[in-house]
Amino acid sequence: MNYASLRAACADVNRRLGSSGLVDMTFGNVSVYDPDAGCFAIKPSGVAYEALMDADIVILDLEGKVVDGELRPSSDTPTHRRLFIEYGSRGVRSVVHTHSRHAVVFAQAGLGIPCLGTTHADSFRGEIPVTRFLADEAIRGEYEWETGNVIVETIGSRNPMDCAAVLVRGHGPFVWGRDADDALEHALTLEIVAEMAWKTRMLCPDVKPIPDALLSKHFDRKHGPKAYYGQG
Ligand SMILES: [Zn+2]
Incomplete structure (x- = not known):
């Protein structure tokens, strides 16, 4: 099988992440999933974003087996x-x-990011949740896989496309989307709304989330079945 287009898409979005302002050092990675191929592509471990070539991208199946690529995949691959x-x-x-720094501030404080305005509601339906700490045996065991488990536990019965970000406690955000552009946009928006929520709380510690009607209006006009925002 030829993974050229999957590899190119993954390298492109990782390079854009590297220049997005969201990443210090090499603290970040993007993966792209192709359900028809049953595989996903991910950044290799420890390679600088600006030096990343399409050929460096690692392709794995959903069992975690490397099916194509020479380098070691990101250590976060099991998540x-x-x-x-x-x-x-x-x-x-x-x-x-x-x-990304403001999202990490909330993750380290063990706080979800409340929906305090329409900037948030345009992309996320309600509070962006924070996970519990992993148990000691999970940390000592299959740590990255268990990180995925605690994210899934935290999303629970929510629609993952309504709540496309989770803060892993004491660590940072994992964010997703319907394609690479959508996932990167969610990561950028998350950082913006985290900074806004933090500053709003500084100014007004008792601030409450926006009313449900305003939240639903903004989320649904972009994402609901009758979405009318943008050019269609
Ligand atoms: Zn991390």
């Missing part, structure tokens, strides 16, 4: 794989992980 297994059938085609 991405867990999310594609759980949500691939529900439209998730790309996962982004960053340590």
Whole structure:
């Protein structure tokens, strides 16, 4: 099988992540899933974004076996794989992980990001949740796979496309989307709304989330069955 287009899409979005302002050092990675091929592509471990070539991208199946590529995949690969297994059938085609600073501030504080305005509601239906800490045996065991498990536990019965981001406690965000562009846009928006929520709370510690009607209006006009935002 020829993985050229999957590899090119993954290299392109990882290079864009590298220049997005979301990433310090090499703290971030993007994967792209192709359900027809039953495979996903991911950034190799420890390679600088600007030096990333299409050929460096690693292709794995959903069992975690490398099916194409020479380099070692990102150490976070089992987390991405867990999310594609759980949500691939529900439209998730790309996962982004960053340590973007304001989102990490909430993850380290153990706080979800409340929906305080329409900037947030345009992309996320309600609070962006934070996970519990992993148990010690999970941390010592299959740590990255267990990180995926705690994300799935935190999403629970929610539609993953309504809540396309989770903060892993003491770590940082995992974000996804219907394609690589959508996932990267969610990662950028998450960082913006995290900074806005933090500053809003500084100014007004008692601020409450926006009313449900306003939240639904903004989310549904972009994402609902009768969406009318943009050019269609
Ligand atoms: Zn990380």
